[in-house]
Amino acid sequence: MSKSTHESAAGSEPANEPLTQSDHRRGADVAPASSPRDSSDGTRSRVRRLSAVGSLLGNLIHSKTWDDDERTRILGELFFEGPEWRPFLSRFVVLTVLSTTLAAFGLIANSAAVVIGAMLIAPLMTPILATAASLVHGQIDRLAVSLLVLTGGTLLAIAAGWAVSWLTAATLTAEELTPELLSRATPSLLDLGVAIAAGLAAGYIVTNSQAGSSLPGVAIAVALVPPLGTAGISLELGATAEAEGALLLFATNLVVIILSAMIVMLASGFVPSDIRIMVRGRVNLGLFVATLGVIGVAIPLTAYTLDVFADQHFTREVISQVREWDPSGRIVELSADIGASRATVEIVMASSQEPVPAWRLAELLAAESDLPVDVRVQYRIENRDEATAD
């Protein structure tokens, strides 16, 4: 029954051909994307290309056929519809508040185990996958409801984080956040990679009921509630930079999961072919907007990552200059930060010799980095002594 999937995913391509051959032909069709024939109808060409990728993925991940009952069942689990919507919504609200509260306590107490526990009960994945599902079906009403639930859940989660931080006043300050919090406040391109893989997995699991028990794993990997908890806590503490970082991490996970899940849903033949053809324009627009969203988060993530790389590079530079500056000293603590217009270095040295003036290090580093450098040095006198007595 893989025939229907092939047809739906690959459009007009003959479905029964072996993968390698059809792939080869598609490649020949897609490669000259700028030929007059293709550019005359850019939309169609894009659809064909996406269909090509979809078909390939479909061949890889599709192992079963779809009937309408199954589609209805899966969609029913994603959408807050029918007579059950009230208990469904109240369960969502309760679990969102509880999971973020739990996550916030875990973040403040710096307990990874508690944070993971919170992720397991977090219900946010449902409206996110529902958003993806409504996009691939081109259903505006369902999209609106899903986005509403998603926005509500997001705000609720931030509020819960804020409230927990307020209740546990004086446990933390903006300057002394726990490592669990900080790890959510400084996202990088690695997080983008995690989100892509997790999003693909989420889409796969939703469209493949045998893999349903793996969904908690996805939830842990992609972590939606901890960044929201971190944002709430950071906002309450007045740590706006950390709140921004945490919200960026959440936005990354959000848009990447939506896009990845859409791709998998399209590729797996989850969307009936007649619907696909009917709403092609909307689906393409959805894919386009989701792709823009991913690019939108990738830009600041790249900037964050470059910052981290620049700091690491500068730190190595500082270490080598410190050896030249004070060969008899030993670095106990070092924090080096390089920005666009100036760099700062804080260093704790241990030495048994006379301290070397900080300005000499500042001068070396300024010459090396071509930027003004502020240096703070603290020396600890290292006195060693040994003795024996009978």
Added chain:
Amino acid sequence: MSKALRSLALLIGIAAIATACSSDSESNQQSDRVVTVFGAYRAAEAEGFRQVLARFTEETGIATSYVGTAAFAERIRERVREGDLPDVALFPQPAILVDMARAGLLTPLEGALGARVRDGYSQGVAELATVDGTLYGAWFRLSLKSLVWYPPQVFAEQGYQIPPSWDELLLLTTQMRRDGFTPWCLGMEAFDATGWVGTDWIENIVLRLHGPEIYDQWTAGEIPFTDDRIRQAFTLFGEIALTPGQVAGGTRSILTVPAFRAIDPMFDEPAGCLLTRQTSSQVIELPSGIRTGPEGDVDVFVLPPIHGEEAPLLAAGEVAAAFSTSDEALALVSYLADPRSGEPWARLGGYNSPHQGFDITTHGNQFEAQLAELVRQADVVRFDGSDLMAVAVGTGTFWQGMIDYVAGVDLDSVLLNIQQGYGPLPP
């Protein structure tokens, strides 16, 4: 054939690179003489000074390289000992400049250059950098040391008035304590220079208690620290610093709170203190988002007089002088003597000019223009005494004495130890 061509190309390439290198090194020698500058400005202050140097480079084509240290007094002497002198230094303590000029280390500003520098200042100001009749330096920046910083909103809410006299100031602090506030914020920690905040207090009080003549005799070393008049000044400071309940965080915190961070609790909710005496440089060390001026979060008044109605002003600043005899170094000193030189920094904030002719509208904010106006209107302005006193006292035993006094050492020992900086006392 192609091999021969390749060899030829290689030869031409090598020749071209060699020519380029030699022309580079020649031009370096001609135009890239970098004037090295050493001073006490760091972080935000260094940024302001860098703007000044950048304009100097722009206007003259002379490149500079600046290094600032928290422990200038110690480090400059270290560099002299090691024979590793900068081309130009900005001395926060004119007394060190005097010592170094006498030791023949500084380049005198003679002839037309000297006259130009001298002409840039009003009567008497150039004397700060004049040693035995010879001019050595240019006073570049002025900071005011008689300012009391306070939160105008809280004053308005509580109905507090700016005290016109010392007695009124003491009554005000009593009232504040009665209302549940801690009156003062006070921090003295400043790396190797810890103690200067305390010396500023004593100088302000001596100037207010005994007037400018006695002050001048004291800073010249003619009146000893053990004199009752100086002792009286320490006692008045002790009433603030050593009395329980007067200082936020208690007396014990004074030596560990960084000088410019002491003000921070003033902006807590509720305010951790309502008064702190600190220099005008505090303006660029305020926590971010704090607005200055009568409608803002913090404003200043002049530490009130003890006798009479006019409050004298204590000022300090940095004097530029050249170790190097090079034209470039002297050009920089001469440039820093020009009233216009401080403009880029004034726009940024944190700069006050020692020149009467400085254009007040250059200041980036109204608040600093108001400070400049204070200096213009003052009848009595005196330079920071510890910066004028013999180096062993001014940046030595006097700083240490303030640390000891706050740490609880008895006043007689403190005064005796400070005075011994001038040499052993006669039996």
